[in-house]
Amino acid sequence: MSDRPSTDGKLLGGTPTEPVPFGKYALSGLIARGGMAEVYRAKAREGQPTESKYPASKILAIKVMRPQLAREARFVDMFHREGQLALLLRNRCIVETVEIGKIEGRHYIAMEYIGGRDLTQVLRRCQETNQRIPVPHAVFIAARIAEGLHFAHTLLDTDGRPLNIVNRDVSPSNVRLSYNGDVKLLDFGIAQALMKFTSEIGVLKGKFSYMSPEQIRGMPLDARTDVFSAGIILHEMLTTEKLFRGDTEFALMEKVRKADVPAPSQFNRRVTPELDAIVQKALARDVADRYQSAAALAAELDGLIAGYRFDPKELRQFMRQLFRKEYAKEIEDTAPIESKPVTEPSRPPGGPGSSSQAGSSQSLPALPVTRPHLEPLPRRSTPIPSMPIPSMPIPSVPTAPLSVAPTAPTIAGPQDDGDKPRGFWGSLFKRKK
Numbered sequence: 001m002s003d004r005p006s007t008d009g010k011l012l013g014g015t016p017t018e019p020v021p022f023g024k025y026a027l028s029g030l031i032a033r034g035g036m037a038e039v040y041r042a043k044a045r046e047g048q049p050t051e052s053k054y055p056a057s058k059i060l061a062i063k064v065m066r067p068q069l070a071r072e073a074r075f076v077d078m079f080h081r082e083g084q085l086a087l088l089l090r091n092r093c094i095v096e097t098v099e100i101g102k103i104e105g106r107h108y109i110a111m112e113y114i115g116g117r118d119l120t121q122v123l124r125r126c127q128e129t130n131q132r133i134p135v136p137h138a139v140f141i142a143a144r145i146a147e148g149l150h151f152a153h154t155l156l157d158t159d160g161r162p163l164n165i166v167n168r169d170v171s172p173s174n175v176r177l178s179y180n181g182d183v184k185l186l187d188f189g190i191a192q193a194l195m196k197f198t199s200e201i202g203v204l205k206g207k208f209s210y211m212s213p214e215q216i217r218g219m220p221l222d223a224r225t226d227v228f229s230a231g232i233i234l235h236e237m238l239t240t241e242k243l244f245r246g247d248t249e250f251a252l253m254e255k256v257r258k259a260d261v262p263a264p265s266q267f268n269r270r271v272t273p274e275l276d277a278i279v280q281k282a283l284a285r286d287v288a289d290r291y292q293s294a295a296a297l298a299a300e301l302d303g304l305i306a307g308y309r310f311d312p313k314e315l316r317q318f319m320r321q322l323f324r325k326e327y328a329k330e331i332e333d334t335a336p337i338e339s340k341p342v343t344e345p346s347r348p349p350g351g352p353g354s355s356s357q358a359g360s361s362q363s364l365p366a367l368p369v370t371r372p373h374l375e376p377l378p379r380r381s382t383p384i385p386s387m388p389i390p391s392m393p394i395p396s397v398p399t400a401p402l403s404v405a406p407t408a409p410t411i412a413g414p415q416d417d418g419d420k421p422r423g424f425w426g427s428l429f430k431r432k433k
Helices: 073-086 119-128 135-153 223-239 249-258 273-282 294-308 314-322 324-334 424-432
Strands: 020-022 025-033 037-044 060-065 097-103 106-112 116-118 175-178 183-185 356-358
Touching (some): 073 097, 073 106, 119 314, 135 183, 135 223, 135 294, 314 324
Antiparallel strands (some): 025 037, 097 106, 116 175, 175 183
16 A cells, blocks of 8 residues: 555645554644644554654654755755754753654654644733733743753764854744643754854844844854843743834844843833843843853743742643643544544545655653642733734744634633733734634
């Protein structure tokens, strides 16, 4: 039986009830679609040989390059470099890459599957339900982002030489929060490794709203540019407001260059002076005034977490309650996947055959989980003013809202009209409707 996952060149992604074959994998539904690739939920097919050390029952995410891009060698090279770099990033705060390969002429990267939502969706849902990410949760998330970045920044090659990786694209859409309370960095696709990637001074990549001043100016970058981007994410989690915005691209870039940052406590009275100071240092305009490493930022944030008496698994309860319907659907789609048969898709006669090849893989131990206790959400006495949505030229900028459910549960805790965050994230949701 020939495994053909496509009809007329279009990849069939399958469904949880009717998975379809993709080489040695079975696809059970589209997870996300980007400018360069599509991501599908999948697992290894029974009886199929695989070089992956993941068990056959383990759910994976398969990132498949768009066929129109695969016609150009430079895009294929970029895609494979992304995969080769990701294979080196083995850290609890970074999504693990299992293998890279090619099936029926389609280039793919197999990764661990993280059931949850990205931080952009979390912020949008908080706006929709008039909530905030609780301060301890935001501090914990930022600390784990910094931990993952430090691992990448200090990664060595097989000869013990530093790779000098700089992510350059640290943004909410590239931070995944799982329903189990894990925090994972998603995409190092435009990261720069000294030994494999060439410097492109003056060429802007990533998202303008999450760039550092030196990145906007086209200057050489080091790990401290990622520290600045992590600081932006922390600021936005604490305020539920976009930090840098502008009516035009030029206005936005000018605001990033100036890096005039208001204290988060101006928007959220639960933010302490100590946390204000950490945010301001991470967002210092001059790199010499910033934290000189992501590890230093993580250490200060972890020091604050101890004072909150925060159980990391509180994030698990927060995510499951904030996305209650989506979590229930996740359980429905993934729990029975192991017993569902893989069926051949209908296709016209004479279609292409199939072949597959894959790279090496390693496994990542699962984090232990315990039942958390959820702290009440913060409240504030004055509303946050609405502000215009910036114009973004890059497709990956979260100005096009992702799909969200029309309703969502509320979290136990005091609420009042004065504590309803408004503005950028809420505007995105309204535009979607």
